[in-house]
Amino acid sequence: MHPTDTITAIGTPPGEGGLAVIRISGKEALMIAGRCFRPSRDGVRPDAVASHTVHHGHVVREGEVIDEVLLTVMRAPRTYTCEDTVEIGCHGGVVVTRRVLAAVLAAGARMAGPGEFTRRAFLNGRIDLTQAEAVADLIHARSELAARAATAQLAGHLSRRIEGMRDDLMLVLVHVEAHLDFPDEDIAPETGEALYRRMGVAREGLLGLLRTAGEGRVLRQGLRVAIVGCPNSGKSSLLNRLLGHERAIVTPIAGTTRDTIEESADIRGWPVVFVDTAGLREGVDEVEREGIRRSRQAAERAEVLLHVMDRARPWQAGDATLLEEFTGRRRVLVWNKSDLPGCWEEITGSAECGVQVSCVTGSGMETLKDRIAALAGAGVLTGDAAEVAIGVRHQEALRRAEEALARAMAAMVEGIPLDLVAIEIRMAVEAVGEVVGRTTTEDMLDRIFSTFCLGK
Numbered sequence: 096m097h098p099t100d101t102i103t104a105i106g107t108p109p110g111e112g113g114l115a116v117i118r119i120s121g122k123e124a125l126m127i128a129g130r131c132f133r134p135s136r137d138g139v140r141p142d143a144v145a146s147h148t149v150h151h152g153h154v155v156r157e158g159e160v161i162d163e164v165l166l167t168v169m170r171a172p173r174t175y176t177c178e179d180t181v182e183i184g185c186h187g188g189v190v191v192t193r194r195v196l197a198a199v200l201a202a203g204a205r206m207a208g209p210g211e212f213t214r215r216a217f218l219n220g221r222i223d224l225t226q227a228e229a230v231a232d233l234i235h236a237r238s239e240l241a242a243r244a245a246t247a248q249l250a251g252h253l254s255r256r257i258e259g260m261r262d263d264l265m266l267v268l269v270h271v272e273a274h275l276d277f278p279d280e281d282i283a284p285e286t287g288e289a290l291y292r293r294m295g296v297a298r299e300g301l302l303g304l305l306r307t308a309g310e311g312r313v314l315r316q317g318l319r320v321a322i323v324g325c326p327n328s329g330k331s332s333l334l335n336r337l338l339g340h341e342r343a344i345v346t347p348i349a350g351t352t353r354d355t356i357e358e359s360a361d362i363r364g365w366p367v368v369f370v371d372t373a374g375l376r377e378g379v380d381e382v383e384r385e386g387i388r389r390s391r392q393a394a395e396r397a398e399v400l401l402h403v404m405d406r407a408r409p410w411q412a413g414d415a416t417l418l419e420e421f422t423g424r425r426r427v428l429v430w431n432k433s434d435l436p437g438c439w440e441e442i443t444g445s446a447e448c449g450v451q452v453s454c455v456t457g458s459g460m461e462t463l464k465d466r467i468a469a470l471a472g473a474g475v476l477t478g479d480a481a482e483v484a485i486g487v488r489h490q491e492a493l494r495r496a497e498e499a500l501a502r503a504m505a506a507m508v509e510g511i512p513l514d515l516v517a518i519e520i521r522m523a524v525e526a527v528g529e530v531v532g533r534t535t536t537e538d539m540l541d542r543i544f545s546t547f548c549l550g551k
């Protein structure tokens with residue numbers, strides 16, 4: 096379980112930059128660094144210097160100087176992985192970085208797999224599984240709220256909730272199992288009731304966490320919002336406005352957009368993936384028909400639709416058909432071109448109130464962004480995301496825990512033998528424990544860490 100070899104990888108993104116960092120972690124890290132580092136001051140040896148110190152020198156390989164570097168030496172256990180760690184800060188060129196890495200590999204380190212440094216931090220007990228996952232969430236965060244939620248998870252907010260819940264369930268389990276040792280004695284009614292109440296509280300806690308799954312998913316994957324409507328209604332103009340730059344081509348010609356265009360944006364802190372689509376009408380030519388097929392596909396895949404309508408031209412039969420096509424979907428009706436005289440009033444009698452906007456003047460955009468943000472969150476997370484929003488893996492395990500607990504509670508009510516109740520409670524304890532990684536399998540860890548970047 097506990098790895099003993101020494102791993103290395105480039106910790107910074109590939110490409111050109113001012114600096115790059117090559118990490119080395121493991122028992123031999125200081126020795127390996129010593130083999131490829133020539134200090135500027137005589138006598139500085141990575142395995143002899145004090146912990147958490149920085150040293151100037153050169154990386155050399157077979158006598159050849161590869162780069163001028165700063166070497167940071169950090170001894171276990173106060174490091175990211177809890178192991179001896181060396182970080183080499185070198186120049187940020189693609190080739191020079193690779194050559195420094197090659198020198199470290201030649202000195203005896205092994206190339207790290209994706210997420211292997213974080214995996215070691217987990218295996219060495221510095222962080223639990225939800226915190227390890229938060230590292231990946233933080234790196235991939237595409238909005239401010241997403242980054243803040245990941246930081247809170249990394250700080251252990253979710254871990255503490257989970258551990259607290261697990262402790263409560265353990266207590267119940269211990270009580271129930273104690274009674275199993277005396278099969279002739281019935282559990283006293285008041286004890287039974289107290290246990291049942293405790294289980295109810297734990298179950299409420301589980302349900303509360305499960306309610307954050309929707310927001311957790313949006314924070315991690317972004318809310319998919321398709322911009323749909325008739326040709327020329329201003330869909331591409333709206334995309335550009337929401338992004339704040341001219342991403343899509345806008346012309347007065349109906350049928351300008353053919354292919355779907357996807358772009359991410361940060362809307363009131365929420366990560367949102369906007370998809371601009373071809374205007375929906377009877378396709379004129381083959382290319383446009385294919386575009387329209389893709390529009391409908393994008394609309395289907397989206398969680399929210401922005402249905403754009405041009406109020407400055409007379410109402411047409413097609414408008415009603417489209418409104419009809421998307422009823423029942425989570426959508427915002429966007430009445431565009433409010434800077435021009437309107438030809439028709441908003442559809443009245445509909446409970447949906449639209450948002451009046453102008454892509455030319457920008458009026459109404461703030462209201463529209465508020466509406467999109469409101470659709471992103473179900474209101475579980477507040478503005479400051481020091482809260483918890485669970486991910487898909489957590490959701491799956493917690494749901495299993497909740498179901499087992501519900502069965503245990505039902506069994507108690509029905510007077511089913513206590514050993515069966517205990518089995519269900521044990522299942523719940525184990526499922527909750529999986530979230531923080533108390534019970535893991537190699538497979539499960541492989542799956543989690545394979546989504547990490549190299550060098551993390």
Ligand SMILES: Nc1nc2c(ncn2[C@@H]2O[C@H](COP(=O)(O)OP(=O)(O)OP(=O)(O)O)[C@@H](O)[C@H]2O)c(=O)[nH]1
Pocket residue numbers: 325326327328329330331332333344345346347348349350351352353372373374375431432433434435452453454455456
């Ligand atoms: N006056 C005014 N014109 C607008 C507004 N929004 C878009 N337009 C104009 O409407 C025309 C069509 O805009 P687009 O954004 O290309 O429309 P679209 O819905 O993407 O059109 P297709 O890609 O063909 O389906 C362009 O000439 C825009 O300048 C607006 O709010 N006010």
Ligand SMILES: [Mg+2]
Pocket residue numbers: 330331332343344345351352372373374
């Ligand atoms: Mg367009």
